[in-house]
Amino acid sequence: xxxxxxxxxxxxxxxxxxxxxxxxxxxxxxxxxxxxxxxxxxxxxxxxxxxxxxxxxxxxxxxxxxxxxxxxxxxxxxxxxx
Numbered sequence: 038x039x040x041x042x043x044x045x046x047x048x049x050x051x052x053x054x055x056x057x058x059x060x061x062x063x064x065x066x067x068x069x070x071x072x073x074x075x076x077x078x079x080x081x082x083x084x085x086x087x088x089x090x091x092x093x094x095x096x097x098x099x100x101x102x103x104x105x106x107x108x109x110x111x112x113x114x115x116x117x118x119x
Contacts, residue, residue, distance in 0.1 A: 039063045039100070043086055044107030046074035054079060065099070067092075 045054045045066035051074055057064045058078035065080045084095045086108060 038102045039065070040103045040105070041065045041067060041096075041099070041101040042105050042107055043067045045079070045105075046072045046076065047107060050107040051076070065101070067095070 040057060040062050042050060042054060042057075042064065044050055045064075046068055054064060054066065054076045058076060063080070064076070064078070065082055066076060067082045067084060067086065069085050070081065070083050082095050084091045086092060
């Protein structure tokens with residue numbers, strides 16, 4: 038299974054990211070890489086979710102079975118991206 042986590046290295050999501058990799062999930066982390074967190078076995082896509090053109094370019098050749106947005110705090114703020 039190919040999974041994309043938007044974020045994936047925060048307080049809650051780091052443990053989930055590690056568990057996914059341990060369970061054999063092909064995990065991609067889309068984030069700015071500002072934290073000193075390494076998830077061995079994950080694939081990193083370095084980009085800022087607020088930069089729509091950069092995101093479109095970074096993701097254009099991929100298809101995922103599941104996408105999880107760990108940074109969506111305010112639904113209205115990110116509604117246009119869904």
